[in-house]
Amino acid sequence: MGRFFIAMKAFFRVLGGGIGADQIDAVLRGEPARLAAPPESATIPGSPKTVKPSSSKPEPARPARSDAVTLLATLQREARLIDLVQESLDGYSDAQVGAAARDVLRNCRKVLDQSFAIQPIRSEPEGTPVDVAQGYDPGVYRLTGNVSGDGPFRGSVVHHGWKIGHCQLPTWTGSREAAEVVAAVEVEIS
Amino acid sequence: MASRFVIGIDLGTTNSVVAYCELGGKQPEVHLLPIPQLVATGTVDERPQLPSYMYLPASHELAGGAFDLPWQTGSRFAVGELARVSAAAAPERTVGGAKSWLCHSKVDRRQPILPWVPGLESESSDIARVSPVLASQRYLEHLVAAWDRAFPDTPLRDQLVVVTVPASFDAAARELTREAALAAGLPEQFVLLEEPQAAVYAWLVGTGDRWRQMLRVGDTLLVCDVGGGTTDLTMVGVAEEQGELTLQRIAVGEHLLVGGDNMDLALAHRVAELFAAKGVQLNAWQSVSLWHACRQAKETLLAEGGAPTHTISVLGRGSKLIGGTVSLEVDRQQVVDLLRNGFFPQCTLTDRPARRRSSGFQEVGLPYAADVGITRHVAAFVQANSSEGRMPVTHVLFNGGVFKATMLRERLLEVIGSWSGAGSPRELAGNADLDFAVARGAAYYGWAKQHGGVRIRGGTARSYYVGIETSGLAIPGAPRPLRALCVVPFGMEEGTSCDVPSAPIGLVVGEAAQFRFFSSAARQTDHPGDLLASWNEEELAETDSLETTLPAETEEADAYLPVKFQSKVTELGMFELWCVSTQDDRRWKLEFNVRPEQDA
Numbered sequence: 001m002g003r004f005f006i007a008m009k010a011f012f013r014v015l016g017g018g019i020g021a022d023q024i025d026a027v028l029r030g031e032p033a034r035l036a037a038p039p040e041s042a043t044i045p046g047s048p049k050t051v052k053p054s055s056s057k058p059e060p061a062r063p064a065r066s067d068a069v070t071l072l073a074t075l076q077r078e079a080r081l082i083d084l085v086q087e088s089l090d091g092y093s094d095a096q097v098g099a100a101a102r103d104v105l106r107n108c109r110k111v112l113d114q115s116f117a118i119q120p121i122r123s124e125p126e127g128t129p130v131d132v133a134q135g136y137d138p139g140v141y142r143l144t145g146n147v148s149g150d151g152p153f154r155g156s157v158v159h160h161g162w163k164i165g166h167c168q169l170p171t172w173t174g175s176r177e178a179a180e181v182v183a184a185v186e187v188e189i190s
Numbered sequence: 191m192a193s194r195f196v197i198g199i200d201l202g203t204t205n206s207v208v209a210y211c212e213l214g215g216k217q218p219e220v221h222l223l224p225i226p227q228l229v230a231t232g233t234v235d236e237r238p239q240l241p242s243y244m245y246l247p248a249s250h251e252l253a254g255g256a257f258d259l260p261w262q263t264g265s266r267f268a269v270g271e272l273a274r275v276s277a278a279a280a281p282e283r284t285v286g287g288a289k290s291w292l293c294h295s296k297v298d299r300r301q302p303i304l305p306w307v308p309g310l311e312s313e314s315s316d317i318a319r320v321s322p323v324l325a326s327q328r329y330l331e332h333l334v335a336a337w338d339r340a341f342p343d344t345p346l347r348d349q350l351v352v353v354t355v356p357a358s359f360d361a362a363a364r365e366l367t368r369e370a371a372l373a374a375g376l377p378e379q380f381v382l383l384e385e386p387q388a389a390v391y392a393w394l395v396g397t398g399d400r401w402r403q404m405l406r407v408g409d410t411l412l413v414c415d416v417g418g419g420t421t422d423l424t425m426v427g428v429a430e431e432q433g434e435l436t437l438q439r440i441a442v443g444e445h446l447l448v449g450g451d452n453m454d455l456a457l458a459h460r461v462a463e464l465f466a467a468k469g470v471q472l473n474a475w476q477s478v479s480l481w482h483a484c485r486q487a488k489e490t491l492l493a494e495g496g497a498p499t500h501t502i503s504v505l506g507r508g509s510k511l512i513g514g515t516v517s518l519e520v521d522r523q524q525v526v527d528l529l530r531n532g533f534f535p536q537c538t539l540t541d542r543p544a545r546r547r548s549s550g551f552q553e554v555g556l557p558y559a560a561d562v563g564i565t566r567h568v569a570a571f572v573q574a575n576s577s578e579g580r581m582p583v584t585h586v587l588f589n590g591g592v593f594k595a596t597m598l599r600e601r602l603l604e605v606i607g608s609w610s611g612a613g614s615p616r617e618l619a620g621n622a623d624l625d626f627a628v629a630r631g632a633a634y635y636g637w638a639k640q641h642g643g644v645r646i647r648g649g650t651a652r653s654y655y656v657g658i659e660t661s662g663l664a665i666p667g668a669p670r671p672l673r674a675l676c677v678v679p680f681g682m683e684e685g686t687s688c689d690v691p692s693a694p695i696g697l698v699v700g701e702a703a704q705f706r707f708f709s710s711a712a713r714q715t716d717h718p719g720d721l722l723a724s725w726n727e728e729e730l731a732e733t734d735s736l737e738t739t740l741p742a743e744t745e746e747a748d749a750y751l752p753v754k755f756q757s758k759v760t761e762l763g764m765f766e767l768w769c770v771s772t773q774d775d776r777r778w779k780l781e782f783n784v785r786p787e788q789d790a
Contacts, residue, residue: 170233
């Protein structure tokens with residue numbers, strides 16, 4: 001008798017539409033029933049919904065934003081580099097540009113240090129003689145001047161090169177609409 | 191399950207840091223834990239420090255999961271760098287300095303009073319205020335979650351955890367810290383360690399066994415920790431025990447609310463005056479930006495070998511960066527003089543910090559120090575704790591971001607040296623990372639506890655007293671005279687308990703019994719059972735009262751039970767006071783009453 005009542009309830013629930021209909025359909029097709037999302041505990045502000053960080057549960061897919069845009073946004077937020085670069089330099093004296101650029105450049109350096117730990121490839125001072133072995137990687141060394149033969153070459157360092165120590169950018173967790181935003185609009189409410 | 195790691199947590203006023211060390215190794219290798227946190231809405235980055243700030247956004251700012259963390263979606267508040275940045279832009283929504291509130295006994299620290307807006311009776315209803323205890327709990331929860339994410343196989347609640355507190359934290363403040371920590375998920379057995387001691391441990395782990403060659407018996411080490419908002423002083427003595435050099439914590443100073451932030455503000459005020467002299471009036475946004483610019487400028491100007499002038503710029507708001515910039519040059523020597531003479535002035539040993547003149551009505555805000563001359567506070571501390579047999583300060587250990595500037599360290603050494611004829615004290619070099627030393631030291635302390643490395647003997651930093659009303663003729667309108675019964679002597683060791691010898695105290699069964707509670711950092715010679723009839727106001731500081739309710743077990747009304755006190759300092763650094771019945775074995779624990787006094 002219990003099954004009859006369940007069947008009647010299911011019949012009327014599906015007819016009425018709504019949440020139950022999808023689930024019953026899923027069950028009839030043999031898929032596991034998807035439970036409704038638990039209600040948001042919005043009454044107590046700030047109570048965390050702790051998500052157990054087990055490796056089996058994948059973190060929900062986030063709308064992607066290119067790391068390049070994240071880097072631009074970081075440089076703008078911490079150093080205001082985009083504001084400086086986008087402003088036309090016409091009409092300003094060197095002193096004015098310099099006064100503004102100093103802080104921006106210093107903060108850019110901080111961002112780059114934090115995110116990339118940029119360091120020179122060669123530690124000798126520029127101008128010291130150096131040997132470049134045969135079979136060098138042209139991506140690491142660029143030879144100019146009187147270059148002949150296959151090597152090894154002897155010359156002097158003109159630019160010590162730059163390389164990164166690590167590559168660590170902030171993770172972005174915003175919405176799809178904000179994926180193209182480098183700096184948000186600032187509106188002052190009076 | 192045996193712990194694999196010891197974790198040191200520096201729950202600082204401005205920044206929190208987590209360091210850890212594997213317990214199994216022969217040598218302690220201490221590492222810092224990178225802490226993921228929101229640096230802007232929708233942006234999570236790993237930083238070595240978690241700024242101790244909390245931002246309470248409006249509901250419309252929460253759209254799109256803007257405050258999500260890797261371990262938590264739908265978060266309705268933000269802890270860390272984002273909150274620190276918003277402290278300047280939206281101070282009415284940002285909680286900062288919660289730690290200093292924990293030892294402020296004039297407010298109920300479990301009530302949602304932060305963000306603190308003086309004069310406002312929590313009108314803005316959409317801001318979900320928090321209590322200092324809850325704010326501290328949230329910072330710790332964030333740190334716990336960061337650890338659990340980095341080390342999912344060894345969760346924090348199974349590890350050995352050491353949390354640092356200022357040495358000036360009294361028993362009530364420690365109790366509240368412990369409450370916040372347990373609610374955040376720390377293991378029951380976590381240990382509280384004093385911050386200056388942690389700084390010494392950090393120095394020990396950096397120096398290794400060579401420390402025994404650097405210090406001699408009878409040396410006195412002053413630990414001077416000046417951070418962003420607070421200054422803490424501790425004195426450690428070097429003694430000898432069974433032929434081995436040991437370190438003993440002698441005295442601690444008060445929790446002073448003066449630090450690097452005061453210096454930034456002083457510089458900002460001076461530069462604002464210079465701008466005004468040039469005819470440039472700064473608006474509110476520019477003033478905040480100036481403050482940040484001065485923080486950067488201070489670091490450059492106080493560093494060695496700087497240029498004679500320095501340009502301070504306030505960048506233009508909006509996208510007209512160059513067009514809106516106002517800047518001026520400051521003379522380096524003037525700035526150095528302002529900061530060095532304002533905050534580390536020359537003074538004699540008998541100079542005392544200026545006291546705030548209390549007017550008729552009392553404002554219940556944080557008790558910021560009236561005198562920012564840190565050397566005067568140091569003088570008062572050294573004078574109060576120097577005795578005939580003890581040598582003057584021979585070594586100084588610096589901690590805190592302010593002392594990155596060499597000239598400030600040199601000035602303090604010079605001033606201390608001028609007080610005694612023995613020349614400037616030596617600086618204990620080696621604490622390379624002044625920002626991270628406390629957390630590293632805490633981790634090393636935990637390792638040393640397991641492996642038997644050198645430990646600083648401390649015991650309680652204060653003596654504690656219970657207020658006993660005397661029986662005698664009652665006078666209408668006047669309270670009964672109060673005597674202070676010493677229940678914990680200065681320097682009582684951890685893991686010991688003590689039966690306080692006294693006449694039995696009468697408690698009424700079925701009613702709440704409340705005892706006023708005092709502490710003293712100055713009175714170091716009282717024994718348990720000493721009854722003080724009168725005392726200097728400066729010697730004894732009243733803190734939260736203790737209370738307990740004896741359950742009414744028999745039908746007798748007004749049953750009167752004689753009890754005696756038993757005090758205990760646990761291994762974990764916590765203080766407990768028990769009432770023990772003199773007639774049978776029953777005992778009741780007194781709890782701290784952290785609500786403010788009704789008739790202040």
